[in-house]
Amino acid sequence: MAKEIQIFIDYLKKxxxxxxxxxxxILNVFLKTQRHLSAEDLYNIVRKNDASIGQATVFRTLKLLCGADIAKEVDLGDGKTRYEHKCGHEHHDHLICTRCGRFIEAMDPEIERLQKKLCRRFAFTPQYHKMEIFGVCKKCR
Amino acid sequence: MAKEIQIFIDYLKKxxxxxxxxxxxILNVFLKTQRHLSAEDLYNIVRKNDASIGQATVFRTLKLLCGADIAKEVDLGDGKTRYEHKCGHEHHDHLICTRCGRFIEAMDPEIERLQKKLCRRFAFTPQYHKMEIFGVCKKCR
DNA sequence: CTTGATTTTGAAATTCAATATCAATTATAT
DNA sequence: ATATAATTGATATTGAATTTCAAAATCAAG
Incomplete structure (x- = not known):
């Protein structure tokens, strides 16, 4: 966690x-939260500690954190952008249930490898990717 | 193309x-267009033929076409939902250039296979998926 | 310190895609 | 034809995200 703050400082300096x-x-609170929260979720939590912080600052800071690669935007299909921090979490993709909205984090190194290979075929240099599989989860069927 | 209209009729009837x-x-115009257009893009084209059609109807119809599996939503990362029709196009994913915004349509049957396998591991029944790889295209580097 | 240039902040206003409302119109089955 | 239900377009509304702007905070250089 101290690591993330250092990354942020370096990024800001740059x-x-x-x-x-x-x-x-905002960063401290963000790192402590459960993940996958919207800017508004985070704003509400931050506000409990410091009522004077504005929404705009939370939005702006989340954008910075994405730039610093500490946070990642996730689009779960509702109109809201969610953010997840990378503290102690490897890259992963999402299996999103279209019935209950819950999601599973999943990763397959073989898929990751093939994605890179696919890019090479198009002389495309990958930076990051999103893979979201929508369907019905175990509980809902 | 007649096929798509039949699919639409069947879907509506159902x-x-x-x-x-x-x-x-709207469907006719949509099928004739270049793909990946926003609701507003389509509205502007439709309006040339029939000035009386309202935006809301275009939005609503695009939603129906997605339901009928004739169209597909694409999120290219700007705040706008784009739509592509499936007329003569197989499923594919996107490699999106973060510099110029252009994108490449790509598909790898091996990845598709592994995605299904990944789902099975979580007892998850996949319906559809989005895979978007962001990076730098050949021209931009 | 103190100054001055620059960045940041919060509140409020604004943007913009998407959705909801609603009275008038239209489709379809009987 | 008629009754029922769906559809339409204009308009208003929503809601996330961004912009604006004056006041406050930061920081480097004297």
């Missing part, structure tokens, strides 16, 4: 931006 | 909905 109280506090 | 002039016209 971009000539500053580590402010608000940004630090 | 749902106790009606094939109206507007829906028919």
């Amino acid at each position: 971009k000539n931006l500053k580590l402010t109280d608000q940004r630090g506090r | 749902k106790n909905l009606k094939l109206t002039d507007q829906r028919g016209r």
Whole structure:
């Protein structure tokens, strides 16, 4: 967790931006949360500690955290962007249940390998990817 | 193309909905277009033929076409939902260039196979999936 | 310190795609 | 024909995300 803060500081420095109280506090809260929350979710949690922080700052900070590669946007299909931090979590994809909305995190190294191979075929340099499989989970069928 | 219209009619009938002039016209225009257009793009094209059609109807019809599996939503990362029709196009994924925004359609049967296998591991019944690889295309590097 | 240039902040206003509302119109089965 | 239900388009509304802007905070250089 200290690691993430250092990454953030380095990223900000590189971009000539500053580590402010608000940004630090938002990052700390974010890292402690359950993952996959929306900007509004995070705003509501942050607000409990510091009622003076504004929504806009939370939005802005989440964007920065994505830029610093500490957070990742996830689109679960409702109109809301969710964010997950990478603290202690490897890359993974999602199996999303279209009945109950729950999702499973999953990863297959073989698929990852083939994705890279597919890119090579098109002389395309991959940076990151999203793979979301929608369907019906065990409980719902 | 006649096939798609039949699929649409069958789908509407199944749902106790009606094939109206507007829906028919929107589908026809949609199938003729280049693919990956937003609801607004389609609205602007449809309007040239029939100025009386409303935006809401285009939105609603695109949703129906997705339900009928004639169209597919694509999220290219800007805030706009794009739609592509499946007329003469197999399922594919996208390699999206983060520099120029252009994208490549690509498909790997081996990946598809492994995706199904991955789902089986979680007792998850897949319906459809999105796979988008973001990176830098040949021209941009 | 103090200054000055720059960045950041929060509140509020704004944007924009997408959806909901609603009275008028249209389709379809009987 | 008629009754029932679905559809339409104009408009208003929603809601996430972004922008604006004046005030506050940061930081480097004197």
